[in-house]
Structure formats: C-alpha cells, structure tokens
Amino acid sequence: MSRRIPLPSAALAFLAAAPLSAQQAPAANGWDPQQVLRTETFVKPPANIERMIMAPRVDISFTNPSPDARWFLRTSGADRGDIKAYGAPHIWLGGLQIDTRANRARSVTTSTRTGIVLVDPRTGAERKIAAPAGTTISSPVWSPRGTHVAYLVNFPTASYVHVLDVANGRSTRLSERPLLATLVTDVDFTADGRHVVAVLVPANRSAAPVLGGDGVADGPDVRLTESRAVPQPVHFSLLANPHEKRLLQYHTTGQVVLIDVRTRALKTVGAPAMVRNVDASHDGQFLRVTRMTEPFSYLVPVSSFGGVQELWDASGKVVATLARTPLRESGRDGGDAAPAVAAASDTGKRNMQWNPIGPGLLYVQNVPAPAAPATPPANGRSGAEGGPSARAGAAPVQVRAPRGQVVVWKAPYGPNDTTVLYRGGPQLGTVLFSLDSSTMFVSDSGAVIAVRVNNPTERWNLGRNVSLPVTITAFGGAGFGGGRSSSDSTAGTLVSRKVGNATYVVLGTDGKQVALTGTRAPGANWYKQAPRPWLDRMDITTKVRTRLMDSPADVYEEFMAPLDRDLQQFIVTRENRTTITDAWLRTASSTEAKQLTKNVDVGPEVSGAQFRRFQVTRPRDGTKYWVEVTLPRDWKPGNRLPGIIWFYPREYSTLTAYEQSRQSANINAFPAVPSARPASSMQLWVSQGYAFIQPDIPIYGEAGRMNDNYTRDLEENLDAVLDAAVDSGFVDRDKMGIGGHSYGAFSTVNAMTLMPNFKAGIAGDGMYNRTLTPFGFQSERRNFFQAKETYMDMSPFLRADKLAGALLLYHAWEDQNTGTAPMSSTRLFAALQGLGKPAALYMYPYEDHSVATYASDLDLWARWVAWMDVHVKNGGKVEAVRAVQP
Known part of the structure; x- marks a missing residue:
C-alpha cells in the first residue's frame, strides 16, 4: 500500500533570486537555473553532466563463471532504471514491495537487464541471447555441469522460468504457469542438473482479499501496548490491519515444483505455502523448505517474522523439522542469518x-x-565443606569444553x-x-x-x-x-x-x-x-x-x-x-x-581533475583529520573558486579508531564516474567550475556517548576545513555551499543552523527531528528518554529559525531506510515556509533511499546545479522574490 504524506501547499515553491520575467525567459546559453528550479516535470542538467550519466558503461566483470570456467556469464542492459518500470503499480506490506499484477517482488519488475552474454576469455568469443521484446531478465544461474543457464523472463504481467542451452544458444520457457516471485525471486537446478526447482502461482488460486469484504473498511486499525516494552527504530512500512495480513498471506503463498529440463514435465511438491526459501537435494527426492509462519506483527517488518525450516520428501511430506525462528520484535537490529560460528553451549544444527x-x-x-577421568582428591574428600556434594571418597568431575x-x-x-x-x-x-x-x-x-x-x-x-x-x-x-x-x-x-x-x-x-x-x-x-x-x-x-x-x-x-x-x-x-x-x-x-576489455572513460572532466589531500588541525585540541579537494582540470593557483563541501560525519571513541578507519583507502583507484549510482560521484561538481571538498568530520567521545559532542565537533571541524580551503587559495570564502545525503543531509542542516558560513545547502533523504527516532539512530544506542538533551541538541528542526543560507531539500516518497521517513523533509519545509526562509523541496516518486532511475538522477543534478549556481556562484547579486505557488 503506497501511502503518501500530503505536501505542504508550497512544497515545490522556493525563494529564489531573480525577477519573475527573468525566470520565464530562456538563458542565452540554454541553461536557465531559475526555470529549472520551478519546473514541475522532470528536467535535465547541463549537457556535460547528462552525457556522463547517460553514457553506457563497459562491463568488465568476470565474476560468474561456468563450472568449468570456459564461459563467463554477464547480463546486458541499461545501467539505470526506467521511471515507467518503477512507476508500475505496487503495494507495501511490512517492508515487502509487491507488484500485485505480476505476482512478484517489485525489485524483479524494476530489473534493467535485457540480455545474456557468454564470454570466453581465452578466445574472446561471445554469445549473445536477447530477452523477448518488451521483457527483462533476472537471476541467471548455471547448471552444475555448465550446459544450461536458468533465469527469469519478466513480462509486464508475469514472470516465467526459461532455460538456455549453452551449446546451441536456444532458450526455452519451462512452464506456462507463472512464477510467484514475491519471497523467492530466483530459481535453481538440482545438483544433477536434471530439474529446476521453482515456486509458481498456485493452481486454482482464489481471488485476492478485499478490504472489509466489500472494499469498505470494517473497523479502525487497532493497537495495544499490553505494557510490553518493544523499542524499535522507525520503519518505513509495517502491516496496518487484518486486511494487510490477509494480503501478505495471499501474495506470498506459492507452489513448490520441480520442472524437468529436458521434457518440461512439472512435478508439484506438497501443498501451497508461504515459502521463503527452497533448496532441492541432488536427485530432487528431498527439499529443504523454509516457510514464513504466523503470527504476523504490526511492530516489525516481514524480515523479522518467524519461520520454520523443514525437510520435505518429493511428495511434500515433512520428514524432519530442521530449525525454527521465532517472531523477533525486540531490539533495534537482527536479521535472518544465523552466525557462522555459534557459542560453545549451542548444540543446535x-x-x-x-x-x-x-x-x-x-x-x-x-x-x-x-568427562575427563575422575581424579581422587589428595585429602580423600570432594565438594564444599559440609555442602550437598560432599561425599566421602568421591572424586571431582572434570568438565571438558x-x-x-x-x-x-x-x-x-x-x-x-x-x-x-x-x-x-x-x-x-x-x-x-x-x-x-x-x-x-x-x-x-x-x-x-x-x-x-x-x-x-x-x-x-x-x-x-x-x-x-x-x-x-x-x-x-x-x-x-x-x-x-x-x-x-x-x-x-x-x-x-x-x-x-x-x-x-x-x-x-x-x-x-x-x-x-x-x-x-x-x-x-x-x-x-x-x-x-x-x-x-x-x-x-x-x-x-x-x-x-x-x-x-x-x-x-x-x-x-x-x-x-x-x-x-x-x-x-x-x-x-x-x-x-x-x-x-x-x-x-x-x-x-x-x-580482455577496453573500458571507456565517460567522465574525463572528473578523471582529469586536479586532486589534493591534506590534514587539517582543529585549534581547540590539536586533533588532526583528513580533507580531500578536487579542482577543475584547468584550475590555476590564484583562481579562487566557488566551493562545495560534501560530507558524512562518523563517530569514534579514540583517535586511533579514526586513523585505522582511513587505512582502507586505495590511492591507486581510478577516479571513474560509477555506473551503478552516478549521483554518488559527487566529483561531477568540478565539471561545473566548483571546488569539491570532502572532509572527514570525526565526532569524538567516550564509547556510547560520542554524540554528546556532536554539535561542538561538527562546528569546529567545519570551521577548520573552511579555513584550510580558503588559506590554500582554492575557494572564495563568500561563495561556499554544503551538502550531504542521509546522515550527511541531517548534518548539513545542523551545520546551516549552527554556522553562518554557507550561502546554500543541499540535504537529501535525511532526518531533521530526532524526537521522531526516539529509540536510537546511526551509532546512538541510548533512547530519547535516556539522552534527551543530546537528541534535542542534534535536532536542526528545532533551530530552523536560525537557518543561514538557502536550503534545497529532496526526498524519495518511498524511502524505506530506517529512520528517514519522508515526513521529516515535508515538516521541515513547512517550518521554513512559515519562517520565510529561502528553501525548496523536491519529492521523488517511486524512488527509495537512493534514486535508481535515469529520470530522477538527471533531475537531481539539474536542480542541484541550478540551486548552487543561483545561491553560491551568483549569490547576493540579484534580488530575492516571493515564493511562487505551483
């Protein structure tokens, strides 16, 4: 159930810096930042940024070999998602995203893969297999002998299991009945390669449950604490009522089958069940099946629901119960995985x-x-003096580990x-x-x-x-x-x-x-x-x-x-x-x-940029930490640039811990613009004439209480970074911006409410009011009621009236990251609107905590660059105007 929080009436408005007539007229060079910021459809950034984001990347991976390592499997397709696929109808049920039309997890629907490529690294030979028109593929897996590849072919309304014959390049659909790919999103072979094990939509499946029986709710959502203490982080999606419980059961109940690869004969195994995992034995005569079990919960997402792992025979009869996992409602963390090494006292399988x-x-x-052999005590007695274990002549029992x-x-x-x-x-x-x-x-x-x-x-x-x-x-x-x-x-x-x-x-x-x-x-x-x-x-x-x-x-x-x-x-x-x-x-x-490969540098403006790394010293206590600065490739000393600090603070209990955290850096890494998340390559700022500054911002304190020093360390660290960047001749102190994502966004708004140094800021997918995360956040494990002053001091929402500079907020409507609910941004924007602060808010449909589509990625960069161009590059040179209603 995709729920949206209503935007404030002026959510897309902002206080900018140019007459309205100038906003409506196109700029001479085709880039009009004022118009970009006001446009209510997807927009595009400057041409060189668009080129770097859109350029196809060369796949150089050799990570999925056939069992004999003759062939390596790659999948081909776009590097980013299509907004139409992400916008396909879907619901949320306790953190589980479901494309109900196609009976699968939304992550399958949003696959960008459209083909399979087999590569022989010895000869350079390639075999390419395209998916049927209008489909995508996902989860390819080799057969044990490397003769076949099984994979999902995803049509708009259903997914089917296909098998590729490596020898002749032909692909065959194994079953006309579609897969149920909500919990089990892949298929696999039995170890002899003769069968594919899969979960299908049950035969004769009933209609989906209807709210209240007739589409009208038959009562309120009901919650009782029952006086239980169940501290939880803030989850994006939880089950809300009995109807959603019924929906979850319906959309996760599937039929386990074995499909003969040669004849396509389908063998049903057991009755339909809420199958989380299935794994067949070598010959397909037994299966390990993990089922999700009730009771369901309103307090935790589906990933914390209970389950049972069973051993089934080929008819579906339960031969043995292998393990049980109870519903996990307590604590901030906890996943499904068992530890690789158990405690010595644990005797379970x-x-x-x-x-x-x-x-x-x-x-x-x-x-x-x-037990070790008993050794008679020297005094002929054992046990405590006069104790219940004392017995004349008894030897002490030696217990071995x-x-x-x-x-x-x-x-x-x-x-x-x-x-x-x-x-x-x-x-x-x-x-x-x-x-x-x-x-x-x-x-x-x-x-x-x-x-x-x-x-x-x-x-x-x-x-x-x-x-x-x-x-x-x-x-x-x-x-x-x-x-x-x-x-x-x-x-x-x-x-x-x-x-x-x-x-x-x-x-x-x-x-x-x-x-x-x-x-x-x-x-x-x-x-x-x-x-x-x-x-x-x-x-x-x-x-x-x-x-x-x-x-x-x-x-x-x-x-x-x-x-x-x-x-x-x-x-x-x-x-x-x-x-x-x-x-x-x-x-x-x-x-x-x-x-073997001929990779292409899609971002010479980034890879050819000038790079500096140096330490700064915090005046109060002499603490040293590192700063990295990237400058445009044509930068020359004496040219002070507009600058952007992009950062993400981290907490440490000792200086040694901070220094050790730095030792994973690779100074020989090529500075490429990545394909998976181009928005994370923030060095793109140098292509627009900015000095891009990435400082470490260590927050120090005794273990468990580092955040007591958060605002003090944040302000002092940023002051030292800014002084060093200005003293080095890189930036103009009067043309500085700041930004960050998630915890970096939270810290950006904190900085802008604590310091007057920044003309503009960018904050995305953050949480700005710590009273909305009362049972911990990031590394903080104390709850609000144990560290109330720290929570309040770290909440920039409570200092919104002190905000200095123009703030661009962005947030994804479907941000499922723990503790960064979209409401955080809408409420902060409403406060800034009420205070008359220069601000903008962009809410992205269908996206999660990090954008995944070309449309949103390009749009973000367009608005980021426009915002900084208006408020940092040209800050103070034009008049502010009223907020314009959409």
Whole structure:
C-alpha cells in the first residue's frame, strides 16, 4: 500500500533570486537555473553532466563463471532504471514491495537487464541471447555441469522460468504457469542438473482479499501496548490491519515444483505455502523448505517474522523439522542469518547444506565432550565443606569444553542416520570441499584445517588467519565463487568456485596445491602507499608458497577468477589514478598478459581533475583529520573558486579508531564516474567550475556517548576545513555551499543552523527531528528518554529559525531506510515556509533511499546545479522574490 504524506501547499515553491520575467525567459546559453528550479516535470542538467550519466558503461566483470570456467556469464542492459518500470503499480506490506499484477517482488519488475552474454576469455568469443521484446531478465544461474543457464523472463504481467542451452544458444520457457516471485525471486537446478526447482502461482488460486469484504473498511486499525516494552527504530512500512495480513498471506503463498529440463514435465511438491526459501537435494527426492509462519506483527517488518525450516520428501511430506525462528520484535537490529560460528553451549544444527560430495545433508554441531577421568582428591574428600556434594571418597568431575563436529545426515533422516566426518573445537564454522571431493576445508578456532575425506586422520593446519571465502551460511544464501580476496592480510583467503548449489575450494590436480589471495595493507602509510593484492599457490602438506601475482606499487592489480585448477591462467583487473580499470588474462609466474576489455572513460572532466589531500588541525585540541579537494582540470593557483563541501560525519571513541578507519583507502583507484549510482560521484561538481571538498568530520567521545559532542565537533571541524580551503587559495570564502545525503543531509542542516558560513545547502533523504527516532539512530544506542538533551541538541528542526543560507531539500516518497521517513523533509519545509526562509523541496516518486532511475538522477543534478549556481556562484547579486505557488 503506497501511502503518501500530503505536501505542504508550497512544497515545490522556493525563494529564489531573480525577477519573475527573468525566470520565464530562456538563458542565452540554454541553461536557465531559475526555470529549472520551478519546473514541475522532470528536467535535465547541463549537457556535460547528462552525457556522463547517460553514457553506457563497459562491463568488465568476470565474476560468474561456468563450472568449468570456459564461459563467463554477464547480463546486458541499461545501467539505470526506467521511471515507467518503477512507476508500475505496487503495494507495501511490512517492508515487502509487491507488484500485485505480476505476482512478484517489485525489485524483479524494476530489473534493467535485457540480455545474456557468454564470454570466453581465452578466445574472446561471445554469445549473445536477447530477452523477448518488451521483457527483462533476472537471476541467471548455471547448471552444475555448465550446459544450461536458468533465469527469469519478466513480462509486464508475469514472470516465467526459461532455460538456455549453452551449446546451441536456444532458450526455452519451462512452464506456462507463472512464477510467484514475491519471497523467492530466483530459481535453481538440482545438483544433477536434471530439474529446476521453482515456486509458481498456485493452481486454482482464489481471488485476492478485499478490504472489509466489500472494499469498505470494517473497523479502525487497532493497537495495544499490553505494557510490553518493544523499542524499535522507525520503519518505513509495517502491516496496518487484518486486511494487510490477509494480503501478505495471499501474495506470498506459492507452489513448490520441480520442472524437468529436458521434457518440461512439472512435478508439484506438497501443498501451497508461504515459502521463503527452497533448496532441492541432488536427485530432487528431498527439499529443504523454509516457510514464513504466523503470527504476523504490526511492530516489525516481514524480515523479522518467524519461520520454520523443514525437510520435505518429493511428495511434500515433512520428514524432519530442521530449525525454527521465532517472531523477533525486540531490539533495534537482527536479521535472518544465523552466525557462522555459534557459542560453545549451542548444540543446535547449524551451517546446514546439502552434502556436496554425496547424498544427504551436512551440518555443524557442538556436542558435550566426554568427562575427563575422575581424579581422587589428595585429602580423600570432594565438594564444599559440609555442602550437598560432599561425599566421602568421591572424586571431582572434570568438565571438558564442548567439541564441534561436522556431520553427514542421510535418508531416511532418523536420529541414528548420521556419520561424523570431522571432530574439532567448539568454534567450528564454515565447511567447504575441493572440486574433486577429496579434501574438506573447515574453519576451526581461527585457522583453516584441510582434511582428507577418505582418511580424516590425514589433516593439515593451513595456519592462523587463513580464511575460507565469504559465504552466507543462513539457508538460502550463496557462496562467493569468484575467488576475490575477502581479507586484508598476508595470510590470505582460499580461492573458490561456485558450482550449482555449492561453493568449492579450488584444489590443484595433484591434490595438494591450493591458491590463496589477499592484500598487503599499507597501514598508517595509506596516503602515500596503495594496498597491494597478491595471489599465492600453497602446498597444503608443507605450507610452502609460490607467488603467482603481486600488485606493483604504482598499479592496483586485483585477482578476479581462476581459469584452471592449477591456476596456470587467471583473470585480474588493473588500474591506477590515470589508467581506467580493465580486465586482463594473466599467466602464472610470468609477466605475460592479454587485455580482455577496453573500458571507456565517460567522465574525463572528473578523471582529469586536479586532486589534493591534506590534514587539517582543529585549534581547540590539536586533533588532526583528513580533507580531500578536487579542482577543475584547468584550475590555476590564484583562481579562487566557488566551493562545495560534501560530507558524512562518523563517530569514534579514540583517535586511533579514526586513523585505522582511513587505512582502507586505495590511492591507486581510478577516479571513474560509477555506473551503478552516478549521483554518488559527487566529483561531477568540478565539471561545473566548483571546488569539491570532502572532509572527514570525526565526532569524538567516550564509547556510547560520542554524540554528546556532536554539535561542538561538527562546528569546529567545519570551521577548520573552511579555513584550510580558503588559506590554500582554492575557494572564495563568500561563495561556499554544503551538502550531504542521509546522515550527511541531517548534518548539513545542523551545520546551516549552527554556522553562518554557507550561502546554500543541499540535504537529501535525511532526518531533521530526532524526537521522531526516539529509540536510537546511526551509532546512538541510548533512547530519547535516556539522552534527551543530546537528541534535542542534534535536532536542526528545532533551530530552523536560525537557518543561514538557502536550503534545497529532496526526498524519495518511498524511502524505506530506517529512520528517514519522508515526513521529516515535508515538516521541515513547512517550518521554513512559515519562517520565510529561502528553501525548496523536491519529492521523488517511486524512488527509495537512493534514486535508481535515469529520470530522477538527471533531475537531481539539474536542480542541484541550478540551486548552487543561483545561491553560491551568483549569490547576493540579484534580488530575492516571493515564493511562487505551483
């Protein structure tokens, strides 16, 4: 149910700076900022910004290989969304966005992918498969043998599962019945590749529930606290009444099926249910199914609703209940994922998966260790003096810590159908196998242990801090198969590959060689030395290593994917500050390399800009922090520019914590305009003649109370940044703007109500009244009633009358970020309107916390540039006029 808060009557009005006649006349150069700001349809920015946003990007990814790594799969399509797709009818039910017309999650409807491209990196050969006209595709997945690719084809009113035959390039629809893709938005193969498991719209489905039975509400929305303390953050969407509960049940109830890839025969499994996840065994004879369960809640979103994970046989009969997750209504955080490593006292089954090397399920479990042999006490007594356990001649019982074990559980899945593969310590976590099934790799108490499957006594400790690749251990997650580094260390992460439903460690053909990838971090020297990724081959029996790739000091070269088990060939990306990122084919222990992609720099105004990084010192206490300044490429010393500070404060309890947070920077990164979120490339400001300033704004204080110093540190830090930028000759002090998004927007308005330094500001998707987030925000965990003065002091809404400068507010109508409700912007604008402050408000339809469509992205940049041109570049040179009603 998409609910909109009514805009104030003058929501699109603003107090600008030019006579009305000038606003209506087009500017001589075709760019009229006054008219841009008043236009009530989507507008476009200056031509060079439009070009940089709209230019198609070159896809250089090699992250989705076939199981034999012959082909790499990419999807093709627009980099940004179409406003028409985002505007398709949809409802909100407890945080779940549903396209009711097409029986799917809205995220499927808004897919921009329109084709599949298969690339052979060795030969450069490509195979392109286009989606049917007027459709998009989503969630492509390889079959375990790499002979097929299954994916969703999304028509305007339905999604269907298709399978691509890699050999001949033909694509076939597997079922004429549409998918129910509200909770399960993908499909997968069984491990033998013969079947696709999917969730379809139930046959003979009834009509959707109607409000009140006849379209008229039959009562009020009812809430009772029942005197329970349930502190919650502010959620964008919660269920409102029994009708929405019925709608949720209706739109999430689907039919699990197995579809034969060759014959397209469809086998129904069990009765329709609210299926969250489904995962079939190798032969399709059993399925792991997670169902969403009632009761539903009015206090938390759907992601916190309860569920049960069950083992079904092929008829849908429940063979075993594997886990239960209760409704989670307490606390600010909490997701569905279970921790990879459980507490030693937890004896439940965890990290469950289908056994990738044979039949049955595989799980990790802690079990109590057998008691140590009793030792008679020297004095012949035990227990406390005179206590209940005292007994003549009794020996004290020595309790050992629980032990972790890896267990295989086979059909018929009774209590005695288990075999222990490995016994380790209580901190046993992730389990992966080699591609040839000969070796098991387990994370155990800070190390990775390699174990021969056929002889578990043959095992090797690969060293502390060696890690297994990142995997999502909660049911329904997928392992990371590309082999990219997930650790910033010299120990390294084992290289892996995703095959079908499982992730495997890449083990050499000799059964002894593994590959590890990692990064040498420069630490405190991050500002003059780049991180240096590396790739090693290691003998698991001796731990002797051979370096296969080492990133040079002046180039950032990162390992992407292996092409063979022995890593004779592999793919890397290369870039530095002046060379755009491209993919290369490397040969081990050789300088030989073949360029695989030809990337294009779409924003030379950004990549060629002048860059400065320096430290500033806060006068009060001598605290130092970093500032980055980007200047137009033709800037010359002595030319003071209009400037824009764009920032996002962060809280730290110590100076050391702040300094460590800076050490992830990569000074060899190419300054590209990104494709996924062009609006996040705020360096585009330099293309309009501005100095763009990005300062760190650290907020310091004792742990849990950093925000007590928020307004003081914010003001002092910005003062020091502004002084340094002016003293360096970069900017004109009288032509300064400021801006930020989300918490940066909140901080922007705080700055403009605390300081008189800024002619204009931009604040988007922020929260400006902390009394509307009474149970915490950002890193603040105290509630309003425990830290009332801090909450009030941090609420710029309460200082709206002190606002200095012209403020542009923007907000998405469907901002589902926790704690940044659109009401925050509409209420602040109403206050500024009442006070006669120069302000504008732009509310974007169909968008979330960060805009995703070309239309909104271009519109934002148009209005941002127009606002700063009027109030910063030309500030004070023209007269202010009355607000014009739309």
